[in-house]
Amino acid sequence: RTFHASSVRTQCSDYCERRTIFALSSGHGRCGVAVIRVSGPASRDALSSLTGLRPLPSARVAVIRPLLDPRSGERLDMALVLWFPGPRSFTGEDCCELHVHGGSAVVSGVLQALGGLPGLHPAEAGEFTKRAFQNGKLDLTEVEGLGDLIHAETEAQRRQALRQMSGDLGELYRGWSERLTRCLAHAEAYIDFSEDDNIEEGVLNTVDSDVHVLQREIDSHLCDSRRGERLREGVHVTIVGMTNVGKSSLLNAICQKPTAIVSPIAGTTRDVVEAALNIGGYPILLSDTAGLRETSDIVEQEGVRRARQRFNQADVVVVVVDATELPTHLTDVVHFLQDYLSKVILHKPNKDWDKFSPELADWIVVCNKMDLVQMEDFNKLPVILKEHGLPRVCMLSCKTGNGFDDFLHVLGEKVEKMCGNPLSGNPSLTQARHRLHLQNCAHYLLQYHQHRELDIVLAAEYLRMALRELGKITGKIGIEDILEVIFMNFCIGK
Numbered sequence: 001r002t003f004h005a006s007s008v009r010t011q012c013s014d015y016c017e018r019r020t021i022f023a024l025s026s027g028h029g030r031c032g033v034a035v036i037r038v039s040g041p042a043s044r045d046a047l048s049s050l051t052g053l054r055p056l057p058s059a060r061v062a063v064i065r066p067l068l069d070p071r072s073g074e075r076l077d078m079a080l081v082l083w084f085p086g087p088r089s090f091t092g093e094d095c096c097e098l099h100v101h102g103g104s105a106v107v108s109g110v111l112q113a114l115g116g117l118p119g120l121h122p123a124e125a126g127e128f129t130k131r132a133f134q135n136g137k138l139d140l141t142e143v144e145g146l147g148d149l150i151h152a153e154t155e156a157q158r159r160q161a162l163r164q165m166s167g168d169l170g171e172l173y174r175g176w177s178e179r180l181t182r183c184l185a186h187a188e189a190y191i192d193f194s195e196d197d198n199i200e201e202g203v204l205n206t207v208d209s210d211v212h213v214l215q216r217e218i219d220s221h222l223c224d225s226r227r228g229e230r231l232r233e234g235v236h237v238t239i240v241g242m243t244n245v246g247k248s249s250l251l252n253a254i255c256q257k258p259t260a261i262v263s264p265i266a267g268t269t270r271d272v273v274e275a276a277l278n279i280g281g282y283p284i285l286l287s288d289t290a291g292l293r294e295t296s297d298i299v300e301q302e303g304v305r306r307a308r309q310r311f312n313q314a315d316v317v318v319v320v321v322d323a324t325e326l327p328t329h330l331t332d333v334v335h336f337l338q339d340y341l342s343k344v345i346l347h348k349p350n351k352d353w354d355k356f357s358p359e360l361a362d363w364i365v366v367c368n369k370m371d372l373v374q375m376e377d378f379n380k381l382p383v384i385l386k387e388h389g390l391p392r393v394c395m396l397s398c399k400t401g402n403g404f405d406d407f408l409h410v411l412g413e414k415v416e417k418m419c420g421n422p423l424s425g426n427p428s429l430t431q432a433r434h435r436l437h438l439q440n441c442a443h444y445l446l447q448y449h450q451h452r453e454l455d456i457v458l459a460a461e462y463l464r465m466a467l468r469e470l471g472k473i474t475g476k477i478g479i480e481d482i483l484e485v486i487f488m489n490f491c492i493g494k
Contacts, residue, residue, distance in 0.1 A: 020046065021123035022114045024107060031102035033080075036110055039128055042119040043094040047083060049117055050076075050098070050110075056083050067098065069113050076109045077101055091128055092135030133475065140475035141170040144431055148232060155281035160231055160422035160430065169427040170474050172221075177470045179214055183207045184467060187460040208452065211463070215445045221429060222438055228428025229435075230315060231419040234276065234283035237411070238314035240307060242344055243267050243291030245322040246368035249398035251275065251288040254408070260288050267291055270303035272310050280412040282419050287314070292344050311345070316362050316414050319345055323367040323378075323395070330381060334388050337365065341390070362418070363391035364410055371397035434473050441469040 020040025026033070038046050047056060049070040057063040060082065067076040080099035089095040100106050114120050129146060132138045138146070145164030152158040163169070186207050239247045248260035248269055260273045273288040287310050290303030311317060321340060326333050341360075342351040365385070367378070382393050394410055396403030422428060429435055444466035451459040 020120050021127055022046070022111070022120055023123035023128070024111065025097075025128070026102075030104060034100050034102040034107050036098040036100060036107070036114070037095065037123075037128060038098075038114065038120070039089070039091045039093050039095045039123075039131060040119075041094060042117070043096050044083075044085075046114060046117050046120060047081065047096040050113060051081065057081060059083055059085050059088070062099075067100065067110060067113075069109070071113075071116060076113060077106045079110075087135065087137075090137065091131040092137045093131060139167075139170045139174075141173065141434075141473065142167055143475075145169070148430065153276075154278045154283045156231055156419060156422055157283060160228065160428060163422060163427055164430060169430070172427060173470055173473050176214060176218070177467060177474070177476070179210060180463065180467045180470065183210050183214075184460060184463040187456065187463060191457055191460060204452075204456070208449070211445055211448055215442060218438055218442050218445070221426065222435065222442065224429055225418065226429075227418065227420040228422070228430040229432065231282065231422060231428070232430045234285045235315045235415045235418055236287070236313060237284050237316040237318060237415075238287045238289060238310050239318045239320060240289055240292060240311050240345060241320035242322075243293055245291070245320045246398050247291070247320045248273070248288050250318070250320060250366060250368065251286060253398050253401070253404055254286060267293075267295070267297070267300050267303075270300055272306050279408070279415055282412070282415045284316075284415055315418060316364070316411070317345075318364050318366055318411070319391070320366045320368055323369045324372050326367065326373070326378075330378075330384055333378075333381060334384060334390070337385065337390055338388070341365075360389070360391045362414060364407070364414070365391050365393040366407060367393060367395045368398055370395045370403060371400045437469045437472050441466045444469065 020038065020042035022036065022038040024034060025037040026035040044056065048054070050067050051065045052068050054065065057065075062080050062082050065079060065081045067079045068074065069076055077100045082097045082099075084090070084095040084097070086093045086095070098110060100110055111122075115122065129138070129143055133140065133143050142165050145161050145166070148161035149158065149165055152161050186203050190203055190207075239250055241247050243266040244264070248262045251260050251273065252258050252262065255275050255277065259275050261268055267290070269288060269290050271290070275286045277284050277286055289307035289310055290300065292304060292307060295301055295304070319341065321337065325336075327336055338351075342348050367381075370378075378395055381395070385391075385393050392410060394403060394407040396407050398404070420428065429438070444462045447462040448459045448466070451462065
């Protein structure tokens with residue numbers, strides 16, 4: 001059975017349509033202006049009661065009105081009032097907004113006055129947006145884009161969320177759904193009417209071709225290196241290395257504050273120290289880890305285990321090396337770093353360095369403490385390391401800051417490459433649930449091809465299942481089980 005947004009409203013909105021909800025929509029805390037939103041059939045009466053039974057303002061026109069307590073007649077505030085008659089409102093219902101002064105006493109007084117009116121109830125988390133979805137104002141991808149926009153902390157996150165909220169991602173998926181619907185319709189028509197000679201020849205060949213093209217497009221969309229998800233959640237950058245090489249000093253330098261304890265004692269850091277940062281408009285989750293070494297200390301052993309676990313989960317690995325331990329000859333430096341990376345970091349003593357390792361593509365080797373060595377001796381090192389299949393190297397001193405800007409530039413380039421430009425090309429896949437449904441869809445399309453010659457009825461059913469998976473993304477098919485998961489992360493008043 002197909003569930004469209006309008007039918008969802010029919011199924012579960014009888015209770016909602018009787019309820020009129022209200023909430024503070026502008027966030028808590030003292031501010032200059034606070035916005036209180038009301039939505040539902042009693043919005044008109046609520047606005048009239050709070051403004052002393054004056055005529056309602058013209059639709060979508062802001063006016064200044066005194067707000068009065070309906071029970072005592074006491075003036076609560078002078079507010080900017082807007083009236084949005086449905087369906088031309090955010091929720092699709094009658095709505096009003098009260099822009100009041102942002103002091104806690106004013107906001108509390110207005111909310112208490114609204115709560116005393118018949119038929120009005122405090123809104124649940126995400127209930128305004130949920131009603132917008134139920135009334136067909138937003139599909140699920142747009143709802144998720146709105147949620148991401150509210151939580152966006154960097155410029156790139158804002159761009160991606162705004163593009164999704166504007167409907168670009170939903171439009172892509174709806175286009176695929178429409179094409180797949182046509183394929184399914186032609187396949188079913190062939191099943192029902194082919195014996196009557198009412199079907200054009202070659203209709204199934206056309207379906208096969210269209211399904212092939214659609215499958216390639218979905219596979220290409222899935223092979224995105226998780227760019228959209230990384231941008232949404234943050235790129236995981238992990239700092240690893242032996243003890244006392246300057247990992248915590250590097251973390252503090254990147255954070256520009258003493259996030260981790262730094263001391264000359266080996267093994268000071270014994271747990272993962274995290275910091276969320278914005279580098280060039282892209283979000284990263286930076287982790288400092290315990291020094292990698294063999295130890296009999298059970299607490300430090302646990303720290304090393306957690307360090308390796310975080311290393312395996314990282315998108316970008318920053319390997320820190322003590323420059324004072326590097327050999328004086330460049331050829332020996334290459335062998336030293338190969339040995340360091342294979343034995344200490346990778347735990348692969350017999351690694352073949354004659355072949356490039358894709359796992360090293362997102363690594364950065366940082367030679368720290370360069371203030372203690374002769375810098376000119378290592379000017380050719382980055383080129384030589386690249387020739388031997390080693391990761392990009394940055395030479396710096398956390399103490400003096402020399403070379404640190406170059407390192408940030410390299411790190412920023414890697415993060416930007418991983419996340420991509422959210423405004424270019426097709427919109428990015430941003431949610432794990434989108435990926436799951438698209439993978440299921442691609443699987444069913446493959447099953448169609450495998451069963452096409454054997455049983456066209458079964459093959460058509462696989463097309464129907466693929467279409468259902470696409471519909472689950474936008475909310476037009478089988479969405480009842482995923483609604484609460486999506487809306488539960490919204491704040492009250494949104």
